[in-house]
Amino acid sequence: MEGADRDRTEAGFKQRTRVADAREILREAVTAVEGPGTERIALERADGRVLAESVTAARNVPHYDRAAMDGYAVRASDTFGANDRSPAVVHVAESDHVAPETAVRVHTGSEVPEGGDAVVMIEHAETLEATGEVEITDAVAEGENVAPAGEDVEEGQHLYEPGHRLRPSDLGLLRSVGRERVVVAERPTVGVIPTGEELVSHDPDPGEVIETNGLTISRLVERWGGAATYRDVVTDDREALRVAIERDLTKDVVVTTGGSSVGKRDLMPEVIDDLGEVLVHGVALKPGHPVCLGIVEDTPVLALPGYPVACIVNAVQFLRPTIRWLEGAPLEPHPTTQARLERKIPSEPGTRTFARVRLEERDGERVAIPTRASGSGVLSSVALADGWVVVEESREGIPAGETVAVEDWELPA
Incomplete structure (x- = not known):
């Protein structure tokens, strides 16, 4: 093992940046560069x-005064005192003008004829066929049953x-x-580059893994308002990774999956550092602390972990905000569902934990059932969940029975 590799792999992550701090560092870098146009x-x-x-x-x-009811347009003063025992009697006019002591038939949404300032509901008007008049049995005030312009x-x-x-x-x-x-x-453009010599797109042999992270992340990009370019897998080779990143520096964001930790084959942090600047490497969240956030030639480069759940968690925490900042849009909170926690969720103080849960209705109560507390490589634990519960850094887990907010992170919030 080369000296630099030994230093990196043996050092591990002695210090991890808090999620909020990492996001703020990334935000400052993103908003300092020119984003998409209009x-x-x-x-x-x-x-x-x-x-x-x-x-x-x-x-x-509306751009005109319109009738809010079917009935007759009238001058309100002509209906003063009208009731069932003493109706007001006005003449029905076939006209686009309401003269004194006349009424014009109108329908909901139609223009109130000039001169009319109220509408008598059809239920309160009786037509006298013999005389061409109408009896009004309910007085209306000026403006009643009329939707004015504006x-x-x-x-x-x-x-x-x-x-x-x-x-x-x-x-x-x-x-x-x-x-x-x-x-x-304009929609922020995102180059999505899956990396790893073990990744394949066909039926895997022993030791091979079907590539899923690039597919998942590219679809999330589209759901979040970006325009994704989903690249072919790049193997764990410094030069190949360098070329892949440089190719996509025409994009607004470059996202890689895999190779972000401190192992011998985890080359992305070094490649980013060679090409530009590593802003953050290692974040206090679980699953997915070995994330690397950088900037290369004014382009944000996000190196997400290779384990599928860790990859998704970091995409939600860092890629989604990046797309929002580039659009000039606020970062809206995820929709949440309140539920009673069935079992305790353990967590490490100082680390933000994302615990996957599924929801059930029991006797009219919504219950959140943890699907798996650990296992960042178990994709089904998030794909078959209804959301996740965030355990903040200040807590050492959440006890059973507590009401929790389940975040539906897959909705395009």
Whole structure:
């Protein structure tokens, strides 16, 4: 073993950076570099995209006074005192104007004719066919049963700030105020490079392992709003790894899986350090402490551990925020479900632990059942779970019976 290799493999991780500190170090590096640009796209393509401009309403919604009920548009003063015993009687006009002591038939959503300032519900009006009049049995106040122009949105009203992630309801609102296109942040591009001489894409022989990390991470990138390029496996060779990283420096982020620890074949930290700067190597989280975060030619390079669960945990903790920062979007918390913990979750003080759990309903109560407390290589323990419980660094486990928040980290929050 070479001297440098011996130093690295024998030293291990004597000190690990806290998760929050590692994320802050990475955030400062990411926000200091120029991220993706912007593009103007049609609303139909904007679902899930992040606005890069503030948006105000170009017109009122509704843009006219509209009837909120089926009935008759009237002048409210003509219905004063009307009741079942003493109805107000007005003439029904076939017109687009409400004159004194007249009524015009309207339907829900139709424009209130000029001169009308209220709508009498159809239930409170009886048509007198013989005379062409209508009896109104309930007085209405000015503006009653009328949705005025701008009731929903007023012209010039501020709607969204840059950084807002568009939802389907947002698209509907934007179209209603006259927008057909919006300026959004370009999707951050991410090169995903699986590494390891044992990885194969076909049926494995003894000693070989099917490559799954690159597939999982590339799909998470797409779910989180990025554009992933899923590369072929790169073997554990310094020059091959160097070439692979340099090829993807045109991307906004480079992510590697495997080779991030301190073993003889764990070459990624050295390669990153040779090409640029290692910001953090070794984080106080479990599973997945041997993660390496770096920067090469103003491109964030994240070397994730090779064990599948550790790889996923670190992707959620560091890659997802990186994509958000590059988009200029806030990092939203994961959706959570409150549940009673069935069994104790052990953890090491000073280390943030991500314990996988599945959820069950028992007698109207939601119960969280740990699937596995350890085993960062057991992919099924996270794939078959409903989420995970985060044990903060300050705690030495969580006792059975405590109500916990189960994070659904796979939703595109």
